[in-house]
Amino acid sequence: MLDFGLIQAHTLYLAQDATATAEASGGIDFYSFVNQLLNGIGIVGVLLLTGLGLAITFGVMRIINLAHGEFIMLGAYVTFLMQSAFQMDLLLTIPFAFLGTALVGAVTELTVIRRLYGRPLETLLATWGLSIVIQGVVKLIFSAQLKYVKSPPYISGNLLLMTRQDGTPLISISYYRLFIIAIALLMLGITLYLLYKTPLGRQVRAVAQNRDMAKCLGVNTSLIDLLTFAYGCGLAGIAGAVISSLKSVSPPMGQDYLVDAWMVVVTGGVDKLIGVLAGSFLIGESNAAIAYVLNDPVARVIVLAAVIVLIRYRPEGLFTVQKRA
Amino acid sequence: MVESRSPRIHFGSIGRRKFIKYGSLAIGAGVISACTRGGDTTTSAVTGSSGSAASGDAVKVGVMYSTTGTIAIVEKSLQDATFLAVEQINQGTGPWQGKQGVAGKQIEMVVVNPDSNWDLYNQMAKRLINEDQVSCVLGCYTSASRKSVLPVFEENDAILYYPVYYEGNECSSNVFYTGAAPNQQITDSIPYCYENFGPKGFFIGSDYIYPKESNRIAKAELEAQGGQVVGDEYAALGTTEFITIINKIKQAQPDFVLSNLVGDSIPAFYRQFKDAGITPDQIPIMAYPTTEEEIQAMGPEYAEGHYSSFNYFQTVDTPENKAFVEQFKAKFGDNRVTNGVMEAAYLQTFFMAQAMEQILEAGEEITTSTLREATRGQEFNAPQGKVKVDPDNYHTYLYSRIGRWQADGQAEIVFATPSAVKPIPWSQALYKGRLCVHPTPDDRSDPTQETGNELPVEYLES
Structure with a gap:
């Protein structure tokens, strides 16, 4: 009953805002909604960062990697380890998080994934099992307690885009969220460059498109597979390191990001890397908007349902190049 | 679209035998890890220095906390506190100084891990009661898990000691609630x-x-x-x-x-x-649910100046608490903190042990009905101060405190009741005047009584 009342109240505000736009007195809800859309950008940053690694391992390599969340978790733990052992700044731990998870990823590729290419069902089962194993091992080493990661003190506070007359913030976004977006875009840029502008990237794409032909042309496919998978895992590690100070660090933390990352990749489409950006933008913003009008759990259900409908009608995702069969 | 464009599964090039080999390997790996993840039982008799107690001469007690899954972070700390209490009872240290075991009998724990899965709690409870034949169970954290096992305990007439602050509005003859009722928080x-x-x-x-x-x-x-x-x-x-x-x-x-x-x-x-x-x-x-544990994990600078309401904080100034914190850190490491839920898990183990001791010294058998009657009215000098099981409603007289978090991750206590508050299981804001009084001896009839009047705040005489 009460919930219903709240919904009505909000819809009413929105309806008002559409007509009476920037009235300083009655327009607080309008600003609040703008603020919320800006906040949505903050969600987009996290989604983009966590989805990027999966876009490599699934999008490029077609490996159904259910252990993706665990690689994010590993990145967060590398950051925790570096901080507690060497009092390192969070930014300095990012390369270590990348290398550490990439290493684990490489070992995984050599021991498990390599033996399962072309068999998605078994890969799915094996990576699912792997995710449980990684969680268990981390729990054995670090215990199940939540871990504390120190955020860099110089990235704190909010960027004020608009303030009220008395100086209180009206529209603002936190610097740390902006930092996450910046890192995410940077990593996307680097990945695009590597994939489309370097000889190595050309080989990666060649292997993805036609493994046998690439092999015939002298490409060392197994080395390319190893590097690509390790790179995808390393990206997940960076995501873990960067978000660790904004969220909670615990062994099951990866599960939360796994579903989101998959939604992003599936929505955006797997053929174009840029689809990840579109997918995370769509999901992040629609989540933010719906959550503002209704509430968080409902928004999650609606967005998830929308993604299911989308893949029913466009199984290739939104951004796909038409290929000849 | 007749032919799918998505990557096809090529069985041909791999061969059937190889396929079966690797396939079963992958499935096997999944199954093994899933099995080791949850639902394991370990019987561990923390027998202390003597180690001579044969299992026939021990009192079997079920310990049911998840050490895996999403709730594991908290429940593991409850399990740790329970282990500490049982060790102290068996070895005669801490509050159990000068005694050993319950009237000479060691406590043998049957430890199960329900993997943060509400259904598994139900199954594990059945198993503890029917197969392991434990005399009572210490366990559960979330209300969802308590609701999941409650029918099992009521059907089998077994006893659960539940150490968590909860939403109230429940009064079972089979549960002793040693965490805060709504009126205590x-x-x-x-x-x-x-x-x-x-x-x-x-x-x-x-x-x-x-x-x-x-x-x-x-x-x-x-x-x-x-x-x-x-x-x-x-x-x-x-x-x-x-x-x-x-x-x-x-x-x-x-x-x-x-x-x-x-x-x-x-x-x-x-x-x-x-x-x-x-x-x-x-x-x-x-x-309410934010304790020292979470403050430590988030970094105290994020909590500084915010408040929590709890029965116990690590900074409570009693000799019992000083000893408890010291003993806990000695057993589990200097970087660990104690919190309110753990303290309840700790103190309820002593309620249980005191009741069992009383039964055995009177020459009786430990059964559900003797344990229930003996637990009613038990008092204990807990780390938070003197507490008592309310003989009428099976909840516990507890202190009510409010702490303001400080830069060191510990709470400055800004409000505390003078002594333990009498528990009222039914929220008086919602159910005015509703009481819960179990008859003596408890015949498990409906304990609900409607008075229609405002209930007075009562304190435990110290």
């Missing part, structure tokens, strides 16, 4: 918020039974005070993205936020709250 904290912060409260919580019920009671209390509920938001269990809820808080401009978030969500919420530029001077957070 909510009833004092809401007037405190109203008087010290202001009338407008914003309520948030994780999306399951305890936070919703607890907030329902707290909202009723606030409205009874003359305050105003300006927001009521829930986040899925385990969520770590709070940007939307924080934006709504900013918009509603409340005088305080009342948080019933649990688990992984807590550090994420406090961190993002501060990151969004809201200081505790502007909007303080009053929380």
Whole structure:
């Protein structure tokens, strides 16, 4: 009953805002909604960062990697380890998080994934099992307690885009969220460059498109597979390191990001890397908007349902190049 | 589209035998890891120095906390506290100084791990009662898990000691509730918020039974005070993205936020709250499930200036607490902290041991009915102060305290009742005058009594 009342109240505000736009007195809800859309950008940053690694391992390599969340978790733990052992700044731990998870990823590729290419069902089962194993091992080493990661003190506070007359913030976004977006875009840029502008990237794409032909042309496919998978895992590690100070660090933390990352990749489409950006933008913003009008759990259900409908009608995702069969 | 364009599964090039080999390997790996993950039982008799106690001469007690899954973070600490208490009872150290075991018998723990899975709690409870034949069970954390096992304990007439603050509105003949009832946590904290912060409260919580019920009671209390509920938001269990809820808080401009978030969500919420530029001077957070454990995990700088309402804080100044903190750190490491739920898990083990001792010394058998009658009215000098099991409603007389978090991650106690408060299981804001009185001896009839009157606040005589 009460919930219903709240919904009505909000819809009413929105309806008002559409007509009476920037009235300083009655327009607080309008600003609040703008603020919320800006906040949505903050969600987009996290989604983009966590989805990027999966876009490599699934999008490029077609490996159904259910252990993706665990690689994010590993990145967060590398950051925790570096901080507690060497009092390192969070930014300095990012390369270590990348290398550490990439290493684990490489070992995984050599021991498990390599033996399962072309068999998605078994890969799915094996990576699912792997995710449980990684969680268990981390729990054995670090215990199940939540871990504390120190955020860099110089990235704190909010960027004020608009303030009220008395100086209180009206529209603002936190610097740390902006930092996450910046890192995410940077990593996307680097990945695009590597994939489309370097000889190595050309080989990666060649292997993805036609493994046998690439092999015939002298490409060392197994080395390319190893590097690509390790790179995808390393990206997940960076995501873990960067978000660790904004969220909670615990062994099951990866599960939360796994579903989101998959939604992003599936929505955006797997053929174009840029689809990840579109997918995370769509999901992040629609989540933010719906959550503002209704509430968080409902928004999650609606967005998830929308993604299911989308893949029913466009199984290739939104951004796909038409290929000849 | 007749032919799928997606990558095809090529069985041909691999060969059937190889396929079966690798396939079963992959499945096997999954199955093995799934099995080791949850549902394991270990029987461990912490027999102490002598180690001579044969299992026939020991008292079997079930310990049911999840050490894997989403709730494991808290439940593991409850298990640790229980292990410490049992070790002290078996070895005759700590509060059990000068005795050994319960009337000479060692306590043998049957430890199960329900993997944070509500159905498994139910199965594990059945197994403990019917197969392992334990005399009672210490366990559960979330209300969902308690609700899942309650029918099992009632059907089999077995006893559960439940150590967690909860939403109340329950009164079973088969459960001893040693955590706070609503009147020992909510009833004092809401007037405190109203008087010290202001009338407008914003309520948030994780999306399951305890936070919703607890907030329902707290909202009723606030409205009874003359305050105003300006927001009521829930986040899925385990969520770590709070940007939307924080934006709504900013918009509603409340005088305080009342948080019933649990688990992984807590550090994420406090961190993002501060990151969004809201200081505790502007909007303080009053929380129930936020303990020393979570403060340590989020970093004390994020919690400094916010509040928690609990029966126990690590900073409580009693000789019993000093000893408890010391013994706990000696056993589990110097970097560990103690918290209110752990303390309840610790003290309820002593309630149980005292009751068992009483039964055995009177020359009787430990059965459900003797244990139930002996536990009623037990007193114990717990770390939080002197506590007592209420002989009528099986809840516990506990202190009510409010702590303000400081830069070192410990609480400065800003409010405390003079002694332990008598528990009232039914929220009086919602069910005015409803009492719970079990008959003596308990014949398991309906204990609910309606008085229709306001119930007085009663304290335990110290």
